Amino acid sequence: MGENNGKQTVPDPGQPQLQVEELTCRRGERLLFENMSFTVKAGDVLEVSGHNGSGKTSLLRLLCGLLIPEKGTLLWRGQPINKIKPLYHSELAYVGHTDAIKGDLTARENLIIAGALNGGGIDPEQALERVDLSRIRELPGRFLSAGQRRRLALARLLVNRARLWLLDEPFTALDKVAIRTIATLLEEHAAAGGMAVFTSHHAINIAHARTLEISA
Numbered sequence: 001m002g003e004n005n006g007k008q009t010v011p012d013p014g015q016p017q018l019q020v021e022e023l024t025c026r027r028g029e030r031l032l033f034e035n036m037s038f039t040v041k042a043g044d045v046l047e048v049s050g051h052n053g054s055g056k057t058s059l060l061r062l063l064c065g066l067l068i069p070e071k072g073t074l075l076w077r078g079q080p081i082n083k084i085k086p087l088y089h090s091e092l093a094y095v096g097h098t099d100a101i102k103g104d105l106t107a108r109e110n111l112i113i114a115g116a117l118n119g120g121g122i123d124p125e126q127a128l129e130r131v132d133l134s135r136i137r138e139l140p141g142r143f144l145s146a147g148q149r150r151r152l153a154l155a156r157l158l159v160n161r162a163r164l165w166l167l168d169e170p171f172t173a174l175d176k177v178a179i180r181t182i183a184t185l186l187e188e189h190a191a192a193g194g195m196a197v198f199t200s201h202h203a204i205n206i207a208h209a210r211t212l213e214i215s216a
């Protein structure tokens with residue numbers, strides 16, 4: 001402290017980018033992939049594809065820090081994600097297979113809560129409009145259809161301002177119009193300097209997206 005007159009030196013946080021180096025994943029006895037390396041920078045959208053059981057969800061869980069890799073390094077802003085968990089988690093948004101919609105709260109209230117927990121994005125009413133759910137804004141979550149639940153889960157991305165979106169099968173249960181809507185949200189997020197990694201079984205046309213195939 002004395003050396004700089006009581007001021008703490010704040011380390012340079014580095015560029016917002018996710019670096020995956022030599023990542024190896026084993027679940028149970030099965031080796032799913034090994035020595036996988038890639039980088040996701042501002043403006044990047046990466047689509048992870050592969051057959052059922054190839055390891056797409058496992059990869060996303062590794063990227064979130066929910067699984068520990070057998071081998072390899074995951075860096076955010078140049079630092080290991082397990083060393084900067086609060087910063088990393090404040091900058092990422094994960095939408096998994098389960099939508100985590102609160103059944104007793106209305107669609108609107110679900111988004112208000114999401115915004116209160118991790119806000120900074122657009123207004124919940126605007127987010128509902130973007131995913132075409134304004135009409136059912138006062139319907140409790142338990143009455144939403146599968147596609148409406150998915151759209152509401154994805155609308156949460158808009159009420160907070162996470163830089164990195166990690167989305168597991170975001171297009172499941174969506175109709176053609178909603179698929180285009182979510183693809184557009186991904187394109188806009190990338191164009192605004194955000195980045196995304198998503199898994200999919202569909203061929204989705206997203207501007208400038210790269211593909212990573214997991215083949216066992």
Ligand SMILES: Nc1ncnc2c1ncn2[C@@H]1O[C@H](COP(=O)(O)OP(=O)(O)OP(=O)(O)O)[C@@H](O)[C@H]1O
Nearest residue numbers: 027028030032050051052053054055056057058059
């Ligand atoms: N906790 C676990 N213990 C042991 N094996 C597991 C565990 N979780 C997943 N697996 C296995 O790891 C493999 C990869 O699973 P994962 O869910 O990552 O695949 P996926 O590519 O997302 O599949 P899908 O396309 O069906 O969603 C599967 O064979 C699965 O059975």
